[in-house]
Amino acid sequence: MLRELTSFFIMVFSLLYIYQLSVLASRNAAAYNSYLGLLRNPVMILFSTIILAFCLYHSFTWFYLTGKVQPVKIGKRTTTPVMSLVVNTVLMAAVSYGVVQLFLLGGL
Amino acid sequence: MAGSRTLSMAARVHAMLWGVFSLGGFISAFLLPVLIYINNIAYPLGLWPAGSTDPTSILVASRLSTLFIFVTVAGSLFHGVFRFMSTLPELGLRGAGEKLAAVGYAIAGTAIVMLIVYLLALNPGLLRLP
Numbered sequence: 001m002l003r004e005l006t007s008f009f010i011m012v013f014s015l016l017y018i019y020q021l022s023v024l025a026s027r028n029a030a031a032y033n034s035y036l037g038l039l040r041n042p043v044m045i046l047f048s049t050i051i052l053a054f055c056l057y058h059s060f061t062w063f064y065l066t067g068k069v070q071p072v073k074i075g076k077r078t079t080t081p082v083m084s085l086v087v088n089t090v091l092m093a094a095v096s097y098g099v100v101q102l103f104l105l106g107g108l
Numbered sequence: 109m110a111g112s113r114t115l116s117m118a119a120r121v122h123a124m125l126w127g128v129f130s131l132g133g134f135i136s137a138f139l140l141p142v143l144i145y146i147n148n149i150a151y152p153l154g155l156w157p158a159g160s161t162d163p164t165s166i167l168v169a170s171r172l173s174t175l176f177i178f179v180t181v182a183g184s185l186f187h188g189v190f191r192f193m194s195t196l197p198e199l200g201l202r203g204a205g206e207k208l209a210a211v212g213y214a215i216a217g218t219a220i221v222m223l224i225v226y227l228l229a230l231n232p233g234l235l236r237l238p
Contacts, residue, residue, distance in 0.1 A: 004191060004194075004195040004198070007187065007188040007189075007191035007192040007195070010136050010184050010185075010188035011185060011189055013140070013144055013148075014181050014184050014219070015185070017143070017147070017164075020147075021168070021177075021227065024164060024168065024226075036152075039147075044152070045148070045149060045153065048144065048148035048149050048152075052145060052148070055136065055141050055144055058133075059138070059140075062133055062137040063137065088137075091138070092141065095138050095139065095142070096142035096145075099176065103170070103172070103176060104163055104167070104173075105157070
């Protein structure tokens, strides 16, 4: 049930982010700064942390289940769900680093 | 039997939706955490190193990062809605489940269309060939 609850928080963040884009697209600097101020509100930061926690829970359980449903045969050995979790978590960290470096700091 | 080899249109659509749901699951697993962190936690807490410009304003400025936003948000939204709607029967909402599911998919569809509209408004040259 906890896994299914992650979908609610993913939905909420997605809708909030689309709303943020709508405010940015309105070209109203005061309104956008007001929304950024809302993001700085401690309650909002706490809520965002909860969303991130549920999202990461989704990620880890998704990686684990992928390893369970689709084990990969390497030579005589077969991968385990824990291996899938570890490898995909490292991959997720690498992708996250790449996103920050390329799109945000690198200005690509 | 011929009937057992052909799938109804509803079954085919359902299979396609499950495929998109699965893709959305991978997208939200790999791409969503970093977006949540940088936009909703790092920037508001001042952990953001790139000066005063917020991450979203930087992301919408280029095509590739705009594509990143679209894929991440649209994929995650569809995955979230599909999974949440599939959970409704377990919450005892079997009767109202179909109506709520229709509302959920309508919201998701509308939100994804609006996402495209806003991204195009922020980057009008997005679809222009280089």
